[in-house]
Amino acid sequence: MKNEDPARPVERLFPFVLRAAILLVGREKLRHNKGKLHFVLITEDIAENVRAEILLDFKHYPVVQHFTAADLEKFFKIKGAKTIGFTKSGLAQSIYAELKMHRINQPVTKPKPAPPAGDATSPGTGTAQ
Numbered sequence: 001m002k003n004e005d006p007a008r009p010v011e012r013l014f015p016f017v018l019r020a021a022i023l024l025v026g027r028e029k030l031r032h033n034k035g036k037l038h039f040v041l042i043t044e045d046i047a048e049n050v051r052a053e054i055l056l057d058f059k060h061y062p063v064v065q066h067f068t069a070a071d072l073e074k075f076f077k078i079k080g081a082k083t084i085g086f087t088k089s090g091l092a093q094s095i096y097a098e099l100k101m102h103r104i105n106q107p108v109t110k111p112k113p114a115p116p117a118g119d120a121t122s123p124g125t126g127t128a129q
Contacts (some may be wrong), residue, residue: 006062010098013091014075022092024085026076027054033085037061038092040100043069054083059108071095 017023030040040061041055046065055063067075068093069082076084086092 010095011075013095015084015096016091017095018076018090020091022087022089023074023078024078024087025076025081025083027083030083030085031057033087034058034061036087038086039064039096039099040086041066041087043067043072044055045069046082055105056068059105062096062103063101063105064096064099064102065104066099 024033024037030037039060040054041046041064044065045068046054051062055056069080072081072084073079078084086095
């Protein structure tokens with residue numbers, strides 16, 4: 001696993017995010033684009049109740065908490081945003097890999113289906129009486 005190198009901060013990739021147009025800003029935009037979403041980034045200065053709502057709404061996606069609203073304004077030229085998302089792309093994967101240590105939720109996994117009881121061969125084939 002690659003650790004974040006202090007000489008190469010993740011911020012170096014942010015200008016490419018704007019060029020590639022992979023940024024989604026605001027909770028409503030994220031909700032409407034869940035199929036395209038790779039991960040969600042929330043700021044450290046977000047309200048606790050909003051943070052809990054985001055964790056619930058996006059429990060199937062990685063949620064990372066890092067930076068401040070002022071940082072997002074500086075990096076992405078978006079004023080007042082505290083919730084952003086990155087659409088699926090190689091660039092989003094690279095950014096997430098470097099921010100993964102700031103992830104605040106655990107992935108929700110679907111339970112594996114139980115094997116059929118009884119005969120290990122094909123289901124429904126039993127002995128007739």
